[in-house]
Amino acid sequence: MEQLLTKAKKPIFHSLKLTKKERLTKTTFLLEFEIPEHLKENYRFNSGQFVSFKSQFSGSEVLKDYSITSAPFEKQLSLGIKIGEDGSFTDFLIKNVQVGYSIELSEPRGRFTLNSKPNEHRTILGFAAGIGITPILSHLKNIMHEEPRTRFFLFFGNSYSNEIPFKKELDALLHQFQNRLQIYYFFSKESVSQLFSGRLNAEKLHLIINQFLHLDDTDEESTIWDAVDEILICGPGEMIKSLANESHKRGIPKKNIHFELFESFNEDIYESEIEFPLIENIDVSFQLYGENYQTKLQNNKYKLLQQLLEQGFKVPYSCKSGICGICECKLEEGEIELLENEYLTEKEEQSGRILACQTVVLSKKIKVNFDEV
Numbered sequence: 001m002e003q004l005l006t007k008a009k010k011p012i013f014h015s016l017k018l019t020k021k022e023r024l025t026k027t028t029f030l031l032e033f034e035i036p037e038h039l040k041e042n043y044r045f046n047s048g049q050f051v052s053f054k055s056q057f058s059g060s061e062v063l064k065d066y067s068i069t070s071a072p073f074e075k076q077l078s079l080g081i082k083i084g085e086d087g088s089f090t091d092f093l094i095k096n097v098q099v100g101y102s103i104e105l106s107e108p109r110g111r112f113t114l115n116s117k118p119n120e121h122r123t124i125l126g127f128a129a130g131i132g133i134t135p136i137l138s139h140l141k142n143i144m145h146e147e148p149r150t151r152f153f154l155f156f157g158n159s160y161s162n163e164i165p166f167k168k169e170l171d172a173l174l175h176q177f178q179n180r181l182q183i184y185y186f187f188s189k190e191s192v193s194q195l196f197s198g199r200l201n202a203e204k205l206h207l208i209i210n211q212f213l214h215l216d217d218t219d220e221e222s223t224i225w226d227a228v229d230e231i232l233i234c235g236p237g238e239m240i241k242s243l244a245n246e247s248h249k250r251g252i253p254k255k256n257i258h259f260e261l262f263e264s265f266n267e268d269i270y271e272s273e274i275e276f277p278l279i280e281n282i283d284v285s286f287q288l289y290g291e292n293y294q295t296k297l298q299n300n301k302y303k304l305l306q307q308l309l310e311q312g313f314k315v316p317y318s319c320k321s322g323i324c325g326i327c328e329c330k331l332e333e334g335e336i337e338l339l340e341n342e343y344l345t346e347k348e349e350q351s352g353r354i355l356a357c358q359t360v361v362l363s364k365k366i367k368v369n370f371d372e373v
Contacts, residue, residue: 011052011106014039016077018101021094024080028131028165029094030069032078033105045108047071047138048232048260051079052106057089064089067134067234067260068108069166071141077105080134080165111325111343112260114139114230121218122150122229127200127243129157129235130165135260136232137166144177152177153224155208157186157200157235184212200239202246209250225250231257237265237321244269259342261319268358269321272339276300282361284308286329287369288315297361303339304368305356315370320357327356328373334366 016039020032035043050067070078084090097103112135114124124143126136133156143150158164164185174183188199195207213224231247233240240259247257254270282297284304297307305327308315318324325343331352338349339358353373 011109012042013052013054013104013106014042015102016105018097018099018103020078021097021099024165024167025163027083027163029081029083030078030166031081032070032076033103035077042107043077045072045077046113047142048112048114048135048258049108049110050135051077051108053093054104054106055089055093057092062089067110067138069134069137071138071145073142073145080131080137082131082165110135110260112232112234112258114143114232114258116142116146117150118147120147120149122147123224123227124150124152125228125231126152126154127157127231127233127235127239128154129200129239130159130163132234132236132260132262133165134234136234137169139232140173140181144173144181151180152182153212154181154183155186155200156183157188157239159187159189161185161187161190161192182212184208200235201242205243205246205250228252229256233257233259234262236263237261237267237269240265241267241269245271259323261321261323265319265321267321268340269323269342270340274337274339276337276360276362279361279364281364283365284361285367287371288313290371300361303357304336304359304361304366308356315356317357322355322358325355327370328353329356329368329370330354330372332367332369334361335363336361336366 016033018031019034022030024030045068050065053064053066055062066079066081068077069080070076081090081094083094126140128136140152140154143152170183174181186196186200195211198204209225216222216224216227231252233243240261244257244259248254279300280298282300284297285294293313295311305315305317316326318326322340323342331354336354337360338354339360341355341358343355344353
């Protein structure tokens with residue numbers, strides 16, 4: 001919710017008119033919005049980014065994030081929405097918001113992005129589950145449009161074959177780019193061959209590599225997996241953790257494995273490979289929402305965010321996995337180790353920015369600022 005975000009993290013909102021509302025499956029919709037001329041620069045986005053809805057719901061203000069499915073070159077703003085249970089915000093949204101209505105939408109945010117490399121020969125893999133296809137669809141369209149030498153392999157998991165969101169658009173892309181694009185569908189609740197049955201995970205990745213990413217027509221002495229440059233993953237935390245770790249074990253550097261969570265996940269994506277010295281009775285001072293606080297940590301066995309939350313401090317967070325950046329703060333004093341980081345750039349890390357959810361304290365005293373980021 002917006003009141004739980006520090007000033008530096010609060011998004012900027014504008015009222016946008018809904019121009020298209022289309023049911024994709026029983027539980028998913030496409031929403032498209034008109035961007036007025038005077039706001040076009042504000043809504044310039046990169047593939048993989050998202051916007052937030054702001055609305056009154058059940059007597060309080062609600063903020064919900066939705067990934068952009070359109071590609072930057074398409075000059076429109078389209079979103080994929082999965083309907084929640086009866087009485088949920090998304091249920092209310094789909095039932096009550098009609099074409100022509102204006103909705104408060106934030107300017108685009110997020111760092112689930114890739115640098116475009118139109119002059120390179122690249123191999124990119126995408127793994128998506130259900131509505132997790134939304135940011136990867138934007139990436140897929142943009143890569144096919146901007147990088148004529150890049151090939152893309154998409155592995156897309158759903159419960160049933162009649163519940164595949166954006167299936168028509170994916171079919172059209174497959175027809176248009178059949179020499180550079182391959183799409184494989186997997187179903188967890190439908191009777192299909194063993195290869196395509198079940199969820200996307202480490203075991204399934206093993207089969208995928210052996211069946212689809214083996215001999216490379218462009219290089220007889222290597223496999224397609226050997227040529228992989230980037231991997232994009234979007235879906236539940238367990239799926240991301242399983243695929244990311246297996247990809248890393250099989251030789252893909254962590255910096256080339258990109259993921260986006262669609263729900264809170266309380267586990268680390270990668271297990272820590274470092275043992276830290278035990279520090280006890282740690283003095284912590286921090287600034288949050290304009291107020292200064294002091295507290296003490298018993299030791300450094302647990303990460304900074306977890307310990308502050310357990311003490312009752314309303315520190316902003318979302319994923320707890322080093323992905324979303326909501327718990328970003330600036331280290332002003334002390335020493336820490338940042339375990340995993342899918343959000344901060346190298347330059348930002350060097351300037352002292354850290355993620356509280358991935359911070360292990362390594363000194364007897366630490367001072368951080370959640371407001372100055």
